[in-house]
Each structure stands twice: as C-alpha cells, then as structure tokens.
Amino acid sequence: MTCMFQTSDKLLSHMAAKCLALLLYFQLKEKITLSNSWISFCQKNLSEYSESDKVVYCLWMLTFVIKEIFKDTCSQKTEILKQFLTPFDTIFEVFYNSLFSQHFENHQDTSKLINSLICFLELLELLIASRIHLKLHFTCQRILFLKPSCVFDVITWPIQAFVKRKFIIFIKKCLLCKVGEDLSRGSVPTFMAPDHPLDVDLLALADAVLQAVDLGLLRTLSVYGKPSCFGGDEVQPGCECVPGPDHVILRAASLLIIRSLEIKFQNGASANEMKVDLQRFMSELLTFLKPHLQPSLQSHNLCEWLSRVFIEQDDDMLEAAKTAMGIYLKLTRECEATESLTQEKEMWNHHTHENGYNPHCIFLFLLKNIGFDSTVLLDFLISSETCFLEYFVRYLKLLQKDWDNFFTICKYFDITESKDNINICCCISSLVQDRSSNQTEPSPLAVLGNHRDAHAWVSWASEASSEPLNHVVMSEEAQATLQANSLSPPRTSQSLVDYETSDDSEEESTGQRLANSRLTSLHQEAMKKIQDTVGTSRDKKELSLESQSRSLVSKESNTPFSVDCDIGPNNIASKVGISHRTVKCFEELQGAIYRLQKKNLFPYNPTALLKLLKHIETIYNRSMTPL
Template sequence: MKACFEVLEQLYKKVLLGATLENESHDYIFYLNPAFWGQDCPTATASECFHRHGVQGRPQPPRAKSAAIPVASVCLERPSGMRSAREVMLLQLTVLKVMVTRLLSAETDSHAKATYRDIIRILLKSSDIDSTLTCMFQNSDKLLCHMAAKCLALLLYFQMREEIALSSSWIAFCQTNLSEYPENEKAVYCLWTLTFIIKEILKDTCSQKAEILKQFLTPFDTVLEVFYNSLFSQHFESCQDTSKIINSLIGFLELLEFLTASRIHLKLHFTCQRIFFLKPSCVLGVVTWPVQAFVKRQFIIFIKKCLLWKVGEDLRGGSGPALMPPDQHLDADMLALAEAVLHAVDVGLLRTLSVHGKPPCFGGEEVHPARERVPGADHVILRAASLLIIKSLEIKFQNCVSANEMKVDLQNFMAELLTFLKPHLQPPLQSHNPCEWISRVFIEQDDDMLEAARASLGIYLKLIGECKATESLTQETETWKHHTHEYGYNPHCVFVFLLKNIGFDPSVLLDFLISSETCFLEYFVRYLKLLQKDWTNFFTICKYFDVTESKNNRSICARSRPTELSPSAALRRHRNARASASWASDASAKPPSQPGTCRETSAMLQAESPSPPRASQSLVDYESSGDSEVEGTDQCSANSIQVSLHQEPRKKFQDTVGTSGDKTELSLEPPSRPLVPKQPHTPFSADSDTAPDDVSEVGMSYRTLRCFQELQGAVDRLQKKNLFPYNPTALLKLLKHIEAIYNESMDAL
C-alpha cells in the first residue's frame, strides 16, 4: 500500500498542474480503480494487489517509470507505511475528480487531455466503476460517500460529453431509491448526483447542451414527479427524525432550481422541469411547516427567483434575466405560479408566516456571546414575501383584461401586504403615504428594491391603460388615483422616496445605470416616459412632499429655536408662509391640519397644478416607434443585457475614475451655467440671514430635476469618452425632454 499511495501522490501533483503523464495509460488504471482498495486489498502492498487482480492482463508498471514522476508532498502526518485503505480510496477519488475536471477544462494542454481521456475511457470499460462508486453510498463514512458521489457525477457527465451510454445499473439505482422515498435513505445521494450533472450541463458552453440534457432527463422524468409528490406529502409534525426530511428538502430544492432554470433557458418541456409550476402549492406549503427559519427562507427565495426569472443566475454570470424570445408555454406556467401565490396569500399565508426570531447574520446566525442581538424581524423573508405579492400581481395583471378585477385584487392584496409589514417596520410607515414601503423594506437590497419598483410601475401602467380604455368619466379615474396612494403603489411617490433614500445623489443613479446587477435601466426609462405624460401629477405630489417636510421642520424648529426672530428672519418667514399658503391652496381648498388619513391625502392630491405645455414631439423610445411600453421595455432589457457584454469599456471607465487626476472631467457637478433656472419659490426654508443655497432646502421637483441634470451631464461626458458601456442616446433625450417640461412649467407660474 505504501508504493500505491506514493504513486497516487505523484499522480495527483501532475494532474493538478495539468501536466502530461510519462507512463502509458494502462499503467495508471490499477491505481485509480477504487474496487481494488474497497474490498479484499486493505493491507496488501501495491505489487501484491496488482498481481492478484491484474489489469487487462498487463504486467505491473516498471518501477523506474513510476519513480520518474516527481514526488509531491501531499501527505500527511501518519507514516507512509501505515496508510489505511480509507486514505488510499479518498486519494484515488480525488485524483479521479481532478483528472476529469482537467479533461473538461479548456485550459488543459491538448496532449495531457488525450492521456487523461484515454485513462478514463479504459477505466470505464475495464471495470464496473459506476457500481463500485454507487456501493460507497452505503458507507457510514460521510466524507467517503460525498467524494464517491462527486466523482461519480463527473464520470457520468464525461460519458454524456463523449456520447458514451450511461450505466444502466446506475439509472436503475436512482429510479429505485427515488421511487421508494421516504423508506429509502439513499435518495439524497441520487439527488446530489443529479443536481451536479444538470449544473455542469447548464454551465457548459457547447451548443448541444439542450440535447445532452434531454438525453439525461429522459430516464428520470416520471420518477422525479413521484419523488416530488412523496416529499411534499409528508406530515412534518408527526416525523420522529425531522433532520432526514430537512436534508431531503434542501437537496431537492437545489435540484428543483436547476430543473426550473433549464426549463426557462433551454426551452425543454419535461414534466420534471415543469413540476413546480404544475404543483406550486406543494412548495408553498413548506413555508407554513414548523421547520427552521433557514429552510423557509430558502424556499421563499426560490419562489421569488422563479417569479423574477432569476433561477440559475449564478450559471449565467449575471443577475439580470437573459433576453429570450416569447414562450407561450412558459408564460402560462408563470401565470399559474403567480395565481398560486396569490391564492396562498388569500387563504392566510402571510398571517401564518413568522418572521420573528434570529435574523440572518453575515457568516451564520450566531452572535458573539459578549454582544447582544438586536431584536427584529428577518428582513430577508420580509423582502421576499413582499416581492412575491407585488410580482405575482404584475404577472396576473398582464394577463387580465378587467379593470374592475384588477382594482379589487389590488385593494385586497396590497392591504394584506401593508398589514403584514406594519408591525415589522420601525419607525412605522407614514399613515398618510404608504408608498414609502418599498424604500423601507428594500433599503438594504438594491436589486430587489428596483424589481419591486418596476413591478409596481408595471401594475400602474397596466391599470391606467385599462381605465383609459374603459372609463369615460374622469371622476372614477381620480378616485382610482387616490387608491394608488392608499395602497402604496403610486409611481411618483415610489420614485421620490427612492431619490430621498439616496440623498438625490446622481452618482448612485449612474452606478445603477452602469451596473448589470439590477433592472434600473428598464425601470428608469419606463418611469421617464410616464413622467413626460404625467408631469402634472408628479408636480402635485412634489408639492405635497414639500408641505409635509415643512410641517416636520417647523415642529423641530419650534422645539429647538428661540421664539424671537431677527427682522430679516421674520420677513423671510412671512414670505415663506405666504408661499406655503399659496402652494397649500393650490393643493387643497382647506389644507388638513394633521395629514393622517388617506381621505385627507386623497383630497390634497386631487389639487390642480400648473399644466405644462404640450411637448413638441414624442420622446424617442429605444429604436421603436410610438409609445408602446412593451417595445420600449423589450429594448431596455436588451440594453441592460448589453451592459454585461461591454466589460472592456466598463473596465476603462473604472480605471479612469480610479487613476485620473482630472477630477472635473468625470465629476457629477453640473456645468458652470445653470441648466435649470432657480426655482421662483423656495418655500419652507430654514430661518437664516441669507437665501438657501443648499439644494436640500428647495422643493422636491427642483431637487429631482437637479439630480437629473447632473446625471445627464455625467452620462454625456462618459459617452463622449467612449467610457459608457452601452449607447445612452435615447436615455439622454428623455432626460433633456423632462428638463424642458420642467423649465416650461416654471415659466408658466
């Protein structure tokens, strides 16, 4: 055994480096066959075992050739003469795993690949290695079981790549164990092996991976459906050993994610790929089981990924959904999933979902004993549950034609969601403007926040389109607009809260535009196209924000400042009071003394505001004609995908920002000349001897447009230097048009 271990150590070092082997391929077969060391050769020397078993009738490899391989110091504290059969088998499996990995890698030398391929092919033909590795699943040694499963998965994947028929014994083993669950405990290793193979297929860059996956899934299509039904039909409360169920749940959830990802991206239609969409209530039911929080968290996140088309995102090298042609079958599956989620919420999912307990921490869930854990909700679950509802509503509304049905659903489900969130948000949401919920819930997760904002905007656009098509009376439309505030999905409020959260910092918006990790480009373009048509409502909402901020500031100043004012300060307060009264009178004939109810908010938001002149021409949407939201959205998705395809200019941009000494070139500060005239009214400013220069002391509409100006200038400068990762021409046109609307509306005051 000493000689065999030394040869395996030397072989491991060579294969790890991807080096060409000096000996003939047959000379390595004996050392790599686990059957020799797992059965009747636990203590024999390499020479004795070799002569006892032989390999295709070939003599033992010459000692000189074996010694020619440089010895690698991979070993270990125990003297080499005392190596156990377990250590030899673990090293064998490691060498096999690394050899197959090197063989599948494009970086390995072609001569070395030829030798590795020859060795693996001979090993597969000369021994029943599939059965040998499968038998190791019964071993009580968990490390040996894991290594055997990983090595078997790689060998099976190699067989499919080389168009070698899969072992019938292994297929039968998986079919038997999966169909006999939960009585059979070896099903978890079958799940792990299947998951690994499907993952490798999805990662493969070859053009035939859809055919490879089709060949692989054919024998398991029916049995995986049987396992799915058996796994989720168990009564968790009555099980004595719940750890086995949890292991099976976690193992199958990973497999289910890759099956679903292959369903979306490879356009296959096996039942096992669609089983989650066909029976989503089984997975949703786990959320109500009395299992650990991390299990519920993983299942909710999985459902969220499916609704956002982000399953398997790690295999695509980006988090944004890939641009794909329409798929009616997939759209039907997504609609079924969305309706199942809404049905679960309707029957009380949120009322039974507990988000208390230990919130997740970086690196685990335990806190150092010397520190106290701050009590609070699990915001991972809060974010995922919120996205489930808002995204499911959007998907359902895309396939819904009744405006009344949409209004009823919005009222019911958004009220349920806001009720669910209310006790978990501290400080509580503003009762007069619940639209803040998106910014508050998703403050720590930019990508989810923008997904929620995009879904909310999609709901608004769909509903307003249906209202315009079916309603002739403006009174009903105005009533519906009030509901958008009451139930937290008014797009202008959502966007203003987003800007407030980032401090109206254009550099954050620029980062969102450059990054391929969020859907901000699509959301931003769709919102700007809405803003140019709905400027009046936006301006009214900004005034309402100004009134609210003014009242808050006055309350703070009254508690912290002396009552006596200087003459100049008193004069400015008088002017500001007049301006406040003017704006408030525009907003409402009788401003509420305490804006605490939605009815009062609705009355204020009904106010008339200056109507901007009609734009001279429609905005240029992304290489499409008309005002079709669908066309604009599709093209924006394409542009967001292009971000990841332009890594070189993005790198140039990052390098330039990091090394350039010319800070003014890439600064986000506006040009010296003002692009927007100073706001004629600067209400609600703090008392001081000079006029307010800080942008935070002027109205929301001005701060928003100032942010747009600086963003426009930064994008324009980067584009001129060819540092922007995609063509932003249409985006710049939108920003310039919004600026023109603002200037004209200010001139009309």
C-alpha cells in the first residue's frame, strides 16, 4: 500500500492511505504488533521535510489513527495511544524543526508546503489534546510549548490568510485548553485536575504570545478577506459586496492577548508589573480593533469592545468575559495587599475603564445586548456549550462585595443613555420638520432602530461622589425621556425549554411586578403589529414565550410619544434604570430556575445559584430603601 502513495492516481493513493490507517487501528485494538516496515517508512519520510507526497500521507495516517483512538469508547484507549506514539516520540520533534525552518518565499510550488503545514497542525493539535484529556506525557506533546516561536514565524510569512487564521485559532484553543473537545464522544470534564507541568507550558506559550505582540504580531494579521458566499466563493455579477473585517481573526487575536495576560498574572507577577503589562497590551489590542468596529469604538467607553467583538460567538464572548474578570480579580487582590484602594479609588476606576476590563461594564453590555431577557440567561445556564455558569457565579460573588461600584456605573449608564435618547428625539424632530418640503415622513421607530447606543462616559470620580448611591435622582426631563425611550422592547428569544405552563400561577404576579417597565404607546402599537404578523406562524409554545416577553410592557401607559421631547403634564418621572432592570432580570431568572427545579427539570442542583440571586435582590432593596 505504501508503494501506491507515489502513483499519479490521487484517488488510488488516498484509498491506499485510508485502508492502511484502518488496518493500523485494527492492529492496535487487537493488540497486534505494528509492522516494522511501516514504522520505518514513516520515520524515514518524517526525518526531514521534503515535498514528496509520502510526507503528507504519513501525517494523514497518523492523524487518522489518533482520531479513531480518541473517538473510541473503550477504557484502554490511553494504553493504545501510548503504544502508537512510542516509536514516533523523537521523530515528531525532528520534523517540527525541519518544517518550520523552511523559507516560504524560496518555494516555487508552495501548495505542498501549505498541505504539510495544515496536516501537521492537525496532528499537533491531537498530540496536545491527548496530553490534556488522556494524561499522557511524551516529548512530542510539548513541542509547541518548548519552541512556540516557530509557529509564530509562520504567521509572518507571506502566506495565504486562511493558513494564518488556522494557526491563530490553534494557539487560541491551546491557551484555553480546548483542543480536542470535538473528538471525544464522552463528556469533556468542565474542571480539570491541577497539572503543574501543563501550567508551566501554558505560561511559556503565553509569554511567547506577548513577545510576538510586542514584535508586531497584530500588524501582520490579514483582517480583511473575501466574504463567505453560500454555494461558492464568488459574488454574482450585479451584487454589491461590501468588504468587512474577518471577525474570526478579531475574536481569536483578542482572546490570545487577554488569555495570555491572565496566565502571566496568575504566575506571580507583581501589582505594578500587571498594571504596566495590562496598559501596554490592551492599548495595542484596542488600537488593532478600533478601525474594524463600525460605528467606531469611543475612547470614553472602551469596555464595550468585548461585546462588540464577540457578539456573534457566545462561547468565545463568555470566555473573554470570564478571562477579563479573572484579570480584574487578580489585580484587585494584589493591589489590596500592597496599597489602599479606597485612597486611590478614582485612579483605580479610571484604569479599569481605560483598559476595557471593568467586569460590571462588561456584564451590563451583555445584558443590554440580550435585551435584559432572562430566558437567554436561562438558556446559557442549562447549556453545556459555554462557560456561562462559572462566569455568572463568579460575577454574582463579585457583585455582592462590589455593589457600590456597580450602582455607580449603573447611574452613569442611565445618565448617558438619557442624553443619547434626548439627541435621538431631537434628530426625529428635525426629520419631522422637513416633512413639509420632502412630503415624506420617516418612521420614528426606524430611526430608533438604526441608532446604535453611543454611551459616553463622563468623569468617573467627581460626579460619583457628589451624591449618595441609594438616592440616585435625575432631572425630571431626563427621567421621563429615559422612561419613554431607553426601555427598548425585549427581544423575544426561543428558550431551550418551555418553562412557562398553564398551571404556573406566578406568571400573573410576575407581570404585576414588572408593570413599572413601560413603553410608549407608539412602541406598543408597532410591536403589536410585528408580533401579530410573526405570531401567525408560531405554535402555542412560542406564543407563550412571546407573551412572557410582552409582560415587560404595560398596556396601561398613557404617556404619548412626543417628537419634540415634550413631557406630558400627567407624566410622573420614574426612577427605572439599568440597576432596576438588572435586578428584575435576576428575579425573573430566579423564578424560572425555581419552577424548573420544582419539576425536576433543571440539569443540576441550583441551590447555591438561587441563594446568590436572592442575596443580590436583598442588597438592591436595601440600597433603595431611604435611610
């Protein structure tokens, strides 16, 4: 079969390699000694890189066999893999050095080098995955961590963008310990046992990432690429194609940097070193991201970068949020041990926002993106596809200790949001005034729908200390405008489970509790038309979820929508703000979890989580009670 690898018939060569790989896997399972001639064949072809097709087929067969071992459900797969890797432990390192020492520009036919790079990258991922998940310890499994600069050199080559993208994603998965997750048929443990040698290797890789960023790694990444097209890779004639950034690269590069910083900080860096490194590398990252975010990221609101970059990828977004919180907690503990945070609170707040890692801002932007919809949080909690449970529990614990800071941040969210809404109203007013000349009347909802939130942060220290946290009072005009405009209709989401049933008597009381969250009559009329149209094609379960979302809207609102931003004489200013909506979202989530638990439908014991949510509600009620 190995003689067929050099035939001109590529299909025959591939079938020969596949048959030989299946034979090798069968021999391993049946404890039959592997052929010495095949071992010698692989060792000879991998002893140094060559453009022969034999190299690619050797890599492909090795990868195929390891994949099959991973997918096997037998209890002896660790021993089987150990037997398979033993003859190749040293040869992999030799091939690693030979392959990555190539000069890409010197190759006339670069396709074979690219094929070898892609095949070896897949094999390298399997080797690292076997170390993490199967607890094997071979030298070949540590090649990347021992010599990471070789991999970063490939990113600087004048090579196709998709190759660089694969290498960036591969390094990201290594830093997050997510390599090989899609191979094992069994459940992957969420929490792994401590592995000190692996921690040392991850630190070496993190240092290599930060060093590469210092040397200009982000400037070598190809962020713009051809858009993906369904059914092909070319845009049809006559169709406009607006080039945009590759968000996969943006997300991967962002996670590379913040995860590397977290790993470095966890391994004994001092508070001053952490502050310097954080400021340097986050500045580099934000400078890299700003040109690719539309509308552009405002310099006074840098904490929004995370939700803007990761909005389309839930698992990466929550990994980034958890990592940013880990950095915040580590730096806070170190600073508390060496200096008084209370004396430098203004400087500390400025540092967290300037470098875009304040956990309260990050969480509030997450809630705003999901429309403060508790059903989305519930879906995250009962799904095993993200790390939301770990992130959420850590955040709730932080929120208990840092409530005053959270409340202050909520106040500035409210103030800046009301300012933005006043600007929107003025914009709508000018459009209506132009109606007489243009004979067209733009829809206020269309203007509101196309407006992106531009929350402008004001001075974080001076105004925060000017009034008590438990008596947040805004002007009557700002409050009424906030009431009319800022409470946007919550997005109706389809939950993974339908936890609202007809025998639940709590739904009615929930609607009464949320009666203070009111929309204007114009919002209600437009949303009713949309929901009536969409509702004809939904089944009863979806309609019940939709009605739950609409319970946030009071049908008794008498406040007219005024394009001139006038406040009606009968309007009573409301103190509904971001903190209120956040706590109400927690209350809805708490009720949903309780109902699921009561029916034995929740996938794990949520008692501790319910206690945390209840405690946050108690803290909020206490802070809103006048002294």
